[in-house]
Amino acid sequence: MxxxxxxxxxxxxxxxxxxxxxxxxxxxxxxxxxxxxxxxPLNERIEALLQGKGPLPEFRRSQVEPAALLVNSFNGTPNLPPESYRLVVNGAVRRPLRLDLAALAALPQRECVVRHVCVEGWAAIVAWSGPRLADVLALAGPSPLGAYLAIRSADQYFETWDLASALHPQTLLATHMNGAPLPVANGAPVRLASPIKLGYKQSKWVTGLELMTSLGDRLGTWEDRGYEWFAGL
Amino acid sequence: MGGNRKGLTGHCGEFCRWIVWQRVQGQLGRLTAFPWRQPVITLSDASGSARPGAHPLWTRAFHGFNLLVLLLMAGSGLEIYNANPVFGGRAGATVPEWLTLGGWLAGGRDWHFGVMGLYAANLGLWIGLLLQRRHRRLADGGDLGTLRRSASPPRRRLASHRITYTLMLVVLAFSLITGLAMYKPAQLWWLVSLFAFAEPAGHSSWQTLRVCHLATIPAIALLLVAHVGLSWRVGGLRLLRRMAL
Structure with missing residues (x-):
C-alpha cells in the first residue's frame, strides 16, 4: 500500500x-x-547585474552610528607615519605613480554617508570622505585592458576588485571618517570605503593599487580561504 | 484502506474533500485544473491502480523539497548568526554548534546563498500553483468569523488549518524578503527602508531586519507543529508520509 x-x-x-x-x-x-x-558563479553574475553604475541614495550625517562600527583586523594594526606615506599606483597604467597624502588631498574630496555592512552580520552607518578611487586611477592613465584592481595593504592584507566596482562614484580612498581624520584602527592614513561591497573588501592601511588585465592566483586574503569574491551589496 | 477511512470519517467539510480529492487524483494519475468545481468523489468511486492514495507529484515534491531546504536554510542561517549574534553582538550568546550547518561563517554562507535560489523557486512555484489551482485552501476573512462563531469542531479545524497554512506561506515569503534586503541592502535600499519603523524607538532598520529574519525560524517551527497536528487528525502518519514523499 x-x-x-x-x-x-x-x-x-x-x-x-x-x-x-x-x-x-x-x-x-x-x-x-x-x-x-x-x-x-551564478550568484556573482546576478550580483554584478543588480549593481548599478550610478550613485546610491545616502544617509543624513545625523544618522551616523559611530558605536556600531566594530573593528576587525587580520594581522594587527600597522603604524604608517603620514610624512613617509606613499600610495603606489602601477600595473596596466601609462604613468605609474607614487602619491603622498598631499597629492590625495589635492584631488576633489567627496563625502559618502553610507551603510558599512560586515560579512559577520553587523552594519553601521559611516560618513567616509576622501578622493574617489576612480579619480586616483584616472591620474595614472589606466589601460583600456584593465579589468581588475589589486589592493595591497601595509599589514599584508590583499584584495582584488572588479574594475566597475572600483570606479563606482561612491568608492573612495577614505582619509577621514565621520568628519575627523581616519583613526589608525580604522585604516589610517588611507583605506577603501564603498557602499557596494562587504566590509572585508574595503581594505585598510592601503599602500598599493595595481591595475590588472586578469585575476591572478590570489583573489584576496579571505577569498582564498573560502569567502565570496564579488561580495556585492 | 481501513486506515484511510478511519481518518476520513471523523469529519466532513471541505478539508476532507481536499484530501479525498487529492487521493482520487493520485489514483487517476492526472491533475485537474479546478478540483473544487468537480463533484465530491468518495474513495469507493475511484477505481484501483498501482498507487492508491498518492498525492499529486507536485504536492509531494514541494513538501519533501521544502522540508529539506528549510532545514538547510535554518542550519546555515544559525551558523551566520553565530558570527555576530543578533542579540548582544560579539558579547551575545551563540547557538549550539549541533544546530548549525557550514562549519564556519563562509561555509554557512555557502549553504545559505547556495540554497536560497532553490528555496525561492520552489516557494514561488508552489504559491503560483496554489493561486491557480487551489486558492480555496488559502484563508480569507470568513475563517476568522468561523473561529469566532462556529461551534462545529470540524469547521473550526478547517478554518484554523486554512489560517495556519496561509500564515506559513506568508512567513516563508517574509523570510525571503527580509533575507533579500540584507543580502543586497545597497541595491535594494528601498526594501531596507521599509524596516525603519522601529527607528523612533532607537532600533536601526538593519537591527529590525535581522530580528525579523531570525524570527521566521521560530514562527515557521510553531506553524509547522500546528500544520502537522491538524493534518494528523485528518490522515495520521500515512497522510504525512504521502505528503512528504
Whole structure:
C-alpha cells in the first residue's frame, strides 16, 4: 500500500539528512565549499547585474552610528607615519605613480554617508570622505585592458576588485571618517570605503593599487580561504 | 484502506474533500485544473491502480523539497548568526554548534546563498500553483468569523488549518524578503527602508531586519507543529508520509 522501495529509500535519506544536521552537520559541513563553488558563479553574475553604475541614495550625517562600527583586523594594526606615506599606483597604467597624502588631498574630496555592512552580520552607518578611487586611477592613465584592481595593504592584507566596482562614484580612498581624520584602527592614513561591497573588501592601511588585465592566483586574503569574491551589496 | 477511512470519517467539510480529492487524483494519475468545481468523489468511486492514495507529484515534491531546504536554510542561517549574534553582538550568546550547518561563517554562507535560489523557486512555484489551482485552501476573512462563531469542531479545524497554512506561506515569503534586503541592502535600499519603523524607538532598520529574519525560524517551527497536528487528525502518519514523499 503506497510506499514502494524507492520512496522508502528517499524517506530514509531525508531523515538521515535531517538528523546529521542536528548532530552537528559533520557529514554536510564537508560539502560547504562544493556548494559554494557550484552556486557562486551564478550568484556573482546576478550580483554584478543588480549593481548599478550610478550613485546610491545616502544617509543624513545625523544618522551616523559611530558605536556600531566594530573593528576587525587580520594581522594587527600597522603604524604608517603620514610624512613617509606613499600610495603606489602601477600595473596596466601609462604613468605609474607614487602619491603622498598631499597629492590625495589635492584631488576633489567627496563625502559618502553610507551603510558599512560586515560579512559577520553587523552594519553601521559611516560618513567616509576622501578622493574617489576612480579619480586616483584616472591620474595614472589606466589601460583600456584593465579589468581588475589589486589592493595591497601595509599589514599584508590583499584584495582584488572588479574594475566597475572600483570606479563606482561612491568608492573612495577614505582619509577621514565621520568628519575627523581616519583613526589608525580604522585604516589610517588611507583605506577603501564603498557602499557596494562587504566590509572585508574595503581594505585598510592601503599602500598599493595595481591595475590588472586578469585575476591572478590570489583573489584576496579571505577569498582564498573560502569567502565570496564579488561580495556585492 | 481501513486506515484511510478511519481518518476520513471523523469529519466532513471541505478539508476532507481536499484530501479525498487529492487521493482520487493520485489514483487517476492526472491533475485537474479546478478540483473544487468537480463533484465530491468518495474513495469507493475511484477505481484501483498501482498507487492508491498518492498525492499529486507536485504536492509531494514541494513538501519533501521544502522540508529539506528549510532545514538547510535554518542550519546555515544559525551558523551566520553565530558570527555576530543578533542579540548582544560579539558579547551575545551563540547557538549550539549541533544546530548549525557550514562549519564556519563562509561555509554557512555557502549553504545559505547556495540554497536560497532553490528555496525561492520552489516557494514561488508552489504559491503560483496554489493561486491557480487551489486558492480555496488559502484563508480569507470568513475563517476568522468561523473561529469566532462556529461551534462545529470540524469547521473550526478547517478554518484554523486554512489560517495556519496561509500564515506559513506568508512567513516563508517574509523570510525571503527580509533575507533579500540584507543580502543586497545597497541595491535594494528601498526594501531596507521599509524596516525603519522601529527607528523612533532607537532600533536601526538593519537591527529590525535581522530580528525579523531570525524570527521566521521560530514562527515557521510553531506553524509547522500546528500544520502537522491538524493534518494528523485528518490522515495520521500515512497522510504525512504521502505528503512528504
Amino acid at each position: 503506497g510506499s514502494d522501495p524507492g520512496r522508502r529509500r528517499a524517506l530514509g535519506l531525508l531523515v538521515s539528512g535531517g538528523s546529521s544536521l542536528l548532530l552537528g552537520g559533520c557529514g554536510l559541513n564537508r560539502w560547504s565549499n562544493a556548494v559554494g563553488a557550484a552556486t557562486q
